[in-house]
Amino acid sequence: MIMNMEHDYNRFRQIIKGKIKQNLRKYISNSGMIGKKGKDLVSIPLPQVDIPRFRFGNNGNGGAGQGEGEPGTPIGGGEGESGQGEAGNQPGHHIKEVELTLEELAEILGEELELPNIEPRGKKQIVTQKDRYTGIRRTGPESLRHFKRTFREALKRQVTSGTFDIKKPRVIPIRDDYRYRSWKTSTIPETNAVIIYMMDVSGSMWDEQKEIVRLETFWIDTWLRSQYKGLETRYIIHDAAAQEVDRETFFTVQENGGTVISSAYKLCTQIIEKDYSPEEWNIYAFHFSDGDNWSREDNELCVEILEDSLLPKINLFGYGQVESAYGSGQFFDVLFESLSYSDKLVLSHIPDKDAIYQSIKEFLGKGK
Amino acid sequence: MKLGQQIIKELYELKEKIPEQKSKEKFLLYQTKLDNCQIQIKFKDIDKYGIVFDYISIKKETPILDVELINRTLEKQAELIQKTITYLLEDFRLIELDTMNKRAQLRSYPPYKKDDSKFYYEIVLDEGIRFHLQRYEYSRTKKRYEKITSQLTLEMFERLLEDVIKILGECPESSQ
Numbered sequence: 001m002i003m004n005m006e007h008d009y010n011r012f013r014q015i016i017k018g019k020i021k022q023n024l025r026k027y028i029s030n031s032g033m034i035g036k037k038g039k040d041l042v043s044i045p046l047p048q049v050d051i052p053r054f055r056f057g058n059n060g061n062g063g064a065g066q067g068e069g070e071p072g073t074p075i076g077g078g079e080g081e082s083g084q085g086e087a088g089n090q091p092g093h094h095i096k097e098v099e100l101t102l103e104e105l106a107e108i109l110g111e112e113l114e115l116p117n118i119e120p121r122g123k124k125q126i127v128t129q130k131d132r133y134t135g136i137r138r139t140g141p142e143s144l145r146h147f148k149r150t151f152r153e154a155l156k157r158q159v160t161s162g163t164f165d166i167k168k169p170r171v172i173p174i175r176d177d178y179r180y181r182s183w184k185t186s187t188i189p190e191t192n193a194v195i196i197y198m199m200d201v202s203g204s205m206w207d208e209q210k211e212i213v214r215l216e217t218f219w220i221d222t223w224l225r226s227q228y229k230g231l232e233t234r235y236i237i238h239d240a241a242a243q244e245v246d247r248e249t250f251f252t253v254q255e256n257g258g259t260v261i262s263s264a265y266k267l268c269t270q271i272i273e274k275d276y277s278p279e280e281w282n283i284y285a286f287h288f289s290d291g292d293n294w295s296r297e298d299n300e301l302c303v304e305i306l307e308d309s310l311l312p313k314i315n316l317f318g319y320g321q322v323e324s325a326y327g328s329g330q331f332f333d334v335l336f337e338s339l340s341y342s343d344k345l346v347l348s349h350i351p352d353k354d355a356i357y358q359s360i361k362e363f364l365g366k367g368k
Numbered sequence: 369m370k371l372g373q374q375i376i377k378e379l380y381e382l383k384e385k386i387p388e389q390k391s392k393e394k395f396l397l398y399q400t401k402l403d404n405c406q407i408q409i410k411f412k413d414i415d416k417y418g419i420v421f422d423y424i425s426i427k428k429e430t431p432i433l434d435v436e437l438i439n440r441t442l443e444k445q446a447e448l449i450q451k452t453i454t455y456l457l458e459d460f461r462l463i464e465l466d467t468m469n470k471r472a473q474l475r476s477y478p479p480y481k482k483d484d485s486k487f488y489y490e491i492v493l494d495e496g497i498r499f500h501l502q503r504y505e506y507s508r509t510k511k512r513y514e515k516i517t518s519q520l521t522l523e524m525f526e527r528l529l530e531d532v533i534k535i536l537g538e539c540p541e542s543s544q
Contacts, residue, residue: 203473240468258473260465279483294469326479327486327506327513351508 015046016098017108020044022211024112027358028219029353042105043097106226109219111359116367120191120282131183140180149179193228193282193315195220196271198264200289202239202255209322212350213288214251216320219360220286228282234271238264239296244271260294261331265305272313283314286342286363288350291321291329299331303338311344318363323351344368371403372526374418379414395422404429405533418521424529428497428536435470441496448535449474449491455524456489459511474536484540489518499532 020027027044100108106257108117136149154173158164164171199205199213225231235250239257242264268285276283293299310317323330332347339345346366348359369377375398382398398409405428411421432438446462453460461477476488486506493499503518520528 205460239464240466256462256465258464258469258471260469294466323508325486326475326488326504326512330512333512349511354445 006169010224016100017104017256020098020100020105021108021112024108025354025357028357029215040124041099041101043099044260050105091231100164102222103226106222109223109360110226113357113364115223115361115364118191118224118282118367133181133183135182135184137180137182138178139174140182144181146179146181150177153177153179170318175280191228191282192230192232192277192280194232194234195224195284195286196204196234196236197250198236198238198242198268198285198287199250200239200259200261200264200287200293201237201253201255202259202290204259204290204292204324204326205322206325209288209290209324210251211318212322212353212356215353215356216288216350216359216363217286219356220284220318222362223360224284235269236264236271236301238267242267245331258294259289259292260298261289262298262305269305271311273308278313284316284318285310285314286318286320288320288322289329289331290324290326291331292324292326293329293331302331303334304346306339308334309341311339316344316346316363316366316368318348320348320350320359320363323349370526370530370531374402375400375407375409375529376414376522376526377421379409379411379419383414401429403498403533403537404534407529409455412517414522416522419521419525420517421525422515423500423502424516425501426499426529426532426536427485430497432496438470438496439465439467442467442493443471445493445499445535446472446474449493452531452535453528455527456518456520457487458489460489460491485518497536499536501528501532 045261076132110117119159133144149279150173151171154171154177155164157174158171159179197217199210201210221231221233232248235245235247237245237250237253237255238260239255240260240263241257244267264287272278272283293302306317319332321328328351330350332349335345336347340347343366346363350356350359377397379398380398386396395410395412398407398411398514405426408423408425408427409421410423411419413420422491430439442465446465450460450462456476458476458478458480459476462472463475464471464473466472472493474491474493476490477486479486481487484507487503488506489501489503491499491501501518503516504513505516
């Protein structure tokens with residue numbers, strides 16, 4: 001019976017996954033889903049899965065016509081007149097939601113976009129130590145006392161010593177029976193990765209553009225998390241000056257300053273130099289802007305920073321140029337003309353939400 | 369004679385000096401100093417009805433030295449432009465106020481959309497003493513901006529020049 005239920009459940013999950021895959025393009029550009037993201041689960045609104053069944057037809061309402069009709073006589077039609085109906089009192093159709101783990105979502109994303117698995121670049125593997133409560137000891141703090149094991153020991157002792165009365169089953173542990181949980185420290189090799197997101201928050205980046213960035217980062221995050229165990233994220237915003245912020249600020253901050261992209265690249269370089277040795281970390285940087293940089297000189301400076309400081313240290317640098325209400329600036333062309341030789345640089349135009357699907361494919365399709 | 373009228377007269381005179389064939393082919397650059405302002409207008413044509421120009425650039429000769437005052441001035445100027453210059457193809461909105469680089473950028477709001485292109489004016493105010501107006505077209509197909517000409521009736525053009533000179537002249541004192 002359990003086997004059948006499990007089988008049915010797995011089949012149901014497969015159907016759900018198939019439905020999500022079919023509509024992935026829609027989900028990718030839909031921010032409603034991200035709002036429903038829990039710690040490890042994502043709720044996805046899914047149109048009802050229809051199971052075939054018999055239905056009664058409208059017997060009695062139709063039938064063959066008789067006689068000749070007058071010109072203008074409506075054919076068929078109901079008896080009621082328009083505007084006379086009353087408000088319905090039945091609940092409307094709710095869209096069903098299914099919960100998926102982020103791993104499942106990443107798997108669907110990978111399959112649908114045909115994303116190659118990432119080959120970690122970090123030369124050294126980081127070893128992390130993890131405590132696991134797998135052992136039992138005779139001594140330990142009371143907070144770690146293992147009640148089940150303690151009573152089992154007491155029962156064993158009472159049975160062997162003949163003090164256990166089956167008619168009056170009372171088990172009283174003594175000090176010698178006490179058992180405590182104990183941990184073993186194990187070392188686990190781990191490939192670590194960091195993503196540094198940078199976003200232009202100057203006055204020309206409006207809510208619509210930030211929404212696109214939010215969606216892009218969600219999917220990039222989801223994919224990279226499925227590829228790396230220890231994934232860290234850092235967030236940089238910039239207008240004429242750059243600063244590191246937390247995730248919430250990253251997506252909600254409103255500024256109206258100018259645009260100096262090099263400020264963000266400088267800060268990104270500093271963060272990497274300070275916290276992430278390229279030999280130990282897989283480093284990803286993504287920058288989103290409308291490409292309207294302050295000056296030609298700053299464009300040149302950005303190219304210099306990328307070429308000399310950033311690209312040699314990272315796995316991948318993704319630049320996504322969104323389109324503001326006024327269009328899209330020249331920064332994309334500047335990077336393309338100067339650095340397109342580098343296989344670590346991925347450039348993507350994201351004129352609107354519909355372009356996110358293709359953009360994610362461009363960013364993550366290299367398998368770096 | 370009013371300042372705007374004087375400039376229009378001089379633009380006519382400049383056009384008259386250039387042979388007709390040549391003036392049709394390329395832009396003419398008008399530069400003058402009037403009322404403590406350097407005025408530069410790159411234009412294509414002017415007749416008794418209107419003017420076709422590439423850009424208008426007006427710079428006050430007296431710089432503002434105090435940084436805080438510059439930024440207050442920029443804010444004030446941007447506000448005045450949004451309130452006053454409402455007779456062009458689109459109204460203006462402050463897009464960026466870059467206090468670090470002492471620059472404000474205003475653009476048409478909303479930009480005019482036609483087919484896969486967007487058209488808009490851009491005004492850049494620098495250090496509270498310089499005004500620059502240019503019209504742009506962004507084409508989604510070409511994925512790039514292009515500077516395009518603006519066309520105004522002489523009445524609007526004159527009004528625009530006078531408003532801009534007034535806005536540039538008023539602010540440093542009034543914002544203190």
